[in-house]
Amino acid sequence: MGQGLVGAIHGFRETEKSRWSEASRAILQRVQAAAFGPGQTLLSSVHVLDLEARGYIKPHVDSIKFCGATIAGLSLLSPSVMRLVHTQDPGEWLELLLEPGSLYILRGSARYDFSHEILRDEESFFGERRIPRGRRISVICRSLPEGMGPGESGQLPPAC
Numbered sequence: 317m318g319q320g321l322v323g324a325i326h327g328f329r330e331t332e333k334s335r336w337s338e339a340s341r342a343i344l345q346r347v348q349a350a351a352f353g354p355g356q357t358l359l360s361s362v363h364v365l366d367l368e369a370r371g372y373i374k375p376h377v378d379s380i381k382f383c384g385a386t387i388a389g390l391s392l393l394s395p396s397v398m399r400l401v402h403t404q405d406p407g408e409w410l411e412l413l414l415e416p417g418s419l420y421i422l423r424g425s426a427r428y429d430f431s432h433e434i435l436r437d438e439e440s441f442f443g444e445r446r447i448p449r450g451r452r453i454s455v456i457c458r459s460l461p462e463g464m465g466p467g468e469s470g471q472l473p474p475a476c
Contacts, residue, residue: 327371332361343390348457351388351421356459359384363456369394369449372436375401377428384459386423392416394450397440400430413442 336344344362352358367373378387391414398420402408409430414420422432435441437449 324374324376325365325367325371326374327368329366331364333364334361336362344455344457347388347390347419347455350419351423351457352386352459356384356386359458359460363458365454365456367396367434367452367454369451370437371452373432373434375399375431375433377403377431378422378458380428381461384461385427386421386459387427388419388421388457390455391418391420392453392455394452395447396449396452397435397442397447398432399435400426400432402430404429411442413447 348358393416395416396414398412398414400410400412412420414434422430434452435449440447440449
């Protein structure tokens with residue numbers, strides 16, 4: 317189901333983080349409360365993706381082996397445009413303007429039936445409006461894949 321992120325991200329650094337300051341923990345708790353249901357178990361670490369100004373993410377659907385039913389990303393530093401395209405009907409698509417401080421949540425059809433990508437700087441338009449790209453950091457929380465217990469999350473790759 318989709319190519320995953322192998323080779324999909326260009327111009328980036330990433331890490332998994334499980335220890336946060338008190339202020340950051342409070343923000344992550346707000347993200348998790350908004351994005352995840354009471355029955356969802358989250359991966360123990362949070363994925364932090366640092367995309368340079370010229371970096372971009374190719375279209376992909378996150379692997380169901382490594383990510384569960386919900387993916388939530390907090391966008392920081394620079395605005396960017398995320399494009400979602402239906403995997404079976406490419407004529408069905410939409411673009412989201414991700415302003416710094418915005419939260420996107422992929423679940424249901426958006427999670428499984430649409431690829432998503434972050435447009436490169438030269439393609440970065442929202443409608444007719446040019447959205448100049450700078451360095452972008454996204455803090456991504458993910459639910460555990462179906463059938464995986466919380467103790468197994470350490471075997472996941474840094475990005476799904």
